[in-house]
Amino acid sequence: MRVRVEQTALPGIGVRHDLVTSAGRTVGVVSHRNGRRDLVVYDVDDPDSCVAAIPLTDDEAEALADVLGASLMLGQLSGLREQAAGLYTEQVSIPAGSPYVGRQLGDTRTRTLTGASIVAVLRDRQVIASPGPSFVFQSGDVVVVVGTRAGIDGVTSILANGEPA
Amino acid sequence: MNHTTVLLTELGALLFALGMLGRLGRRFGLSPIPLYLLAGLAFGHGGLIPLSASEEFIEVGSEIGVILLLVMLGLEYSASELVGNLRAAAPAGVLDAVLNALPGAAFALMLGWDWVAALVLAGITWVSSSGVIAKVLADLGRLGNRETPVILSVLVIEDLAMAFYLPLITAVLAGAGLLGGAKALAVAVLTVLAVLVVAIRFGRQISNFMSVKDPEALLLSVLGLTLFVAGVAAGLQVSAAVGAFLVGIALSGPVAHHATEMLSPLRDLFSAIFFVFFGLATDPRDMPPVLLPALGLAVVTMATKVLTGYFAAKRIGIALPGRWRAGLGLMPRGEFSIVIAGLALAAGVEPELAPLATAYVLITVVTGPMLARLPDYQWFKNYVRRRTAPKAAPHFELPTSTGK
Numbered sequence: 001m002r003v004r005v006e007q008t009a010l011p012g013i014g015v016r017h018d019l020v021t022s023a024g025r026t027v028g029v030v031s032h033r034n035g036r037r038d039l040v041v042y043d044v045d046d047p048d049s050c051v052a053a054i055p056l057t058d059d060e061a062e063a064l065a066d067v068l069g070a071s072l073m074l075g076q077l078s079g080l081r082e083q084a085a086g087l088y089t090e091q092v093s094i095p096a097g098s099p100y101v102g103r104q105l106g107d108t109r110t111r112t113l114t115g116a117s118i119v120a121v122l123r124d125r126q127v128i129a130s131p132g133p134s135f136v137f138q139s140g141d142v143v144v145v146v147g148t149r150a151g152i153d154g155v156t157s158i159l160a161n162g163e164p165a
Numbered sequence: 166m167n168h169t170t171v172l173l174t175e176l177g178a179l180l181f182a183l184g185m186l187g188r189l190g191r192r193f194g195l196s197p198i199p200l201y202l203l204a205g206l207a208f209g210h211g212g213l214i215p216l217s218a219s220e221e222f223i224e225v226g227s228e229i230g231v232i233l234l235l236v237m238l239g240l241e242y243s244a245s246e247l248v249g250n251l252r253a254a255a256p257a258g259v260l261d262a263v264l265n266a267l268p269g270a271a272f273a274l275m276l277g278w279d280w281v282a283a284l285v286l287a288g289i290t291w292v293s294s295s296g297v298i299a300k301v302l303a304d305l306g307r308l309g310n311r312e313t314p315v316i317l318s319v320l321v322i323e324d325l326a327m328a329f330y331l332p333l334i335t336a337v338l339a340g341a342g343l344l345g346g347a348k349a350l351a352v353a354v355l356t357v358l359a360v361l362v363v364a365i366r367f368g369r370q371i372s373n374f375m376s377v378k379d380p381e382a383l384l385l386s387v388l389g390l391t392l393f394v395a396g397v398a399a400g401l402q403v404s405a406a407v408g409a410f411l412v413g414i415a416l417s418g419p420v421a422h423h424a425t426e427m428l429s430p431l432r433d434l435f436s437a438i439f440f441v442f443f444g445l446a447t448d449p450r451d452m453p454p455v456l457l458p459a460l461g462l463a464v465v466t467m468a469t470k471v472l473t474g475y476f477a478a479k480r481i482g483i484a485l486p487g488r489w490r491a492g493l494g495l496m497p498r499g500e501f502s503i504v505i506a507g508l509a510l511a512a513g514v515e516p517e518l519a520p521l522a523t524a525y526v527l528i529t530v531v532t533g534p535m536l537a538r539l540p541d542y543q544w545f546k547n548y549v550r551r552r553t554a555p556k557a558a559p560h561f562e563l564p565t566s567t568g569k
Contacts, residue, residue, distance in 0.1 A: 008314050011250055011321045012241040012299065016309060030309045033422070040309030046546075048311040048487030 090152045096139045099162040106133030114154030116147025175219040183437050196297045198499050199527045201437050205444015223442045230439030232409040233432040236391045239413015240421045244364035250321050257477035258322030264469040266291040272462050282515040289522050290466040294499025295320040301534045312478045312487040316494050328357045331404040338512035364415045372420040387424045443503050451520040459524035470495045486549050490540045497533030502526050
């Protein structure tokens, strides 16, 4: 389900984004024009007022976003595995001799040929979630593939020597 | 001692004293504006220690202070922000003008003043202090609150309205009469619309023309452009302040951001001088007779500001506590009221106007931020809750009450 993030302009100050969680709490971020941001948590009794406004530096905001983003990614992957029997998640590395090093993800046509999806790429210990068709592979990338057994094998073979097994 | 040495010592002592006062005020959570005004009263004619040599410098400095206050205000908003806000919050702005300008005008007429003075006092009671209120909101940690955009949009509309009000009042004070005032207003409307259109269409090109890379050149060019346009505007009877405001609006993006950073210290210096100058020009011996009327006016117009905020917040579906926060937060009057009173003072209308305006601003700017804290106290929250509780079933103002 998509979450609705509401954006409100604060003339002279910046902009506020907020969302209501399924538990009924409201959290938001006030982004000041000068680069400062505050993480705000709203009161349960009075949803118009915030009980806490926590100023975050650039580094702190990035660290927080990383923590939330990474746990989200892992949660989604394990969720997929539990949901559907017969659907597998596998990490496939791109070998140095792969024909797709330096080429775009769209060129591989893996989804059309095998039915399996590349949902993420791990590069330099970072997770690049849902890479688009214009994403360019580097040697050493590890792709996270979701699909049937045969589909994943097909992707592995395409990435290794350019054609499905 | 010759003139220059006296000037330097007087000015130095004055600024040092202002710095100390500002620090003292901060300790009590007080805006420096009332302290600067009081300092001006103490140093002026009939005050404790009259200044002799530096008054001329302070007079010029106060002119620059007004211009810098206005250009910084313009820099804070972008043209598209102003126009977008105008569409969304116009009813709140109209309500604000009606509820707060009319009591001022009625009060002046009750005192037996003429319609020019009534027009001036209407402006003084109308405009809240965006500087003081923004500071209060930040200090109380309310920037993320849902009613805060309501407060800000009322302030933005007031500031924009000043772009029309100031030329009108300048022309009327210059003795141009109603017809002259209407002409000045028409010129101002056309100028402001033209600047807004140009700023929205070509804002990027104008801003690119000023390089951000060289801070010194940027400071000089922005300050120079502002003073030049302000001077030309004053020459055209459109009010120097409005010219400066429009320069601020026309600049956007990184140029506006850097210019804000560089002009801030200058603004702090010259606006302090401006408030002191206004205090200087007011004789403290004129204050006691107007204290009571000022108090009455303050009580009435602070109540009307609460109503303004209450209804503006209600309009966009803010619950009861938030409506009170919006209302009580809008009360302080400040820099604009003094700017308007300063114009009237220079034109020499109604000798009681300046002391009244001083007392009025002192009262609202000191009590306003204190009263703004009221909704944060537990007894106030309990009171509001008790009042909503019996009606809670048919109302659904507090949707989270089911979670308790």
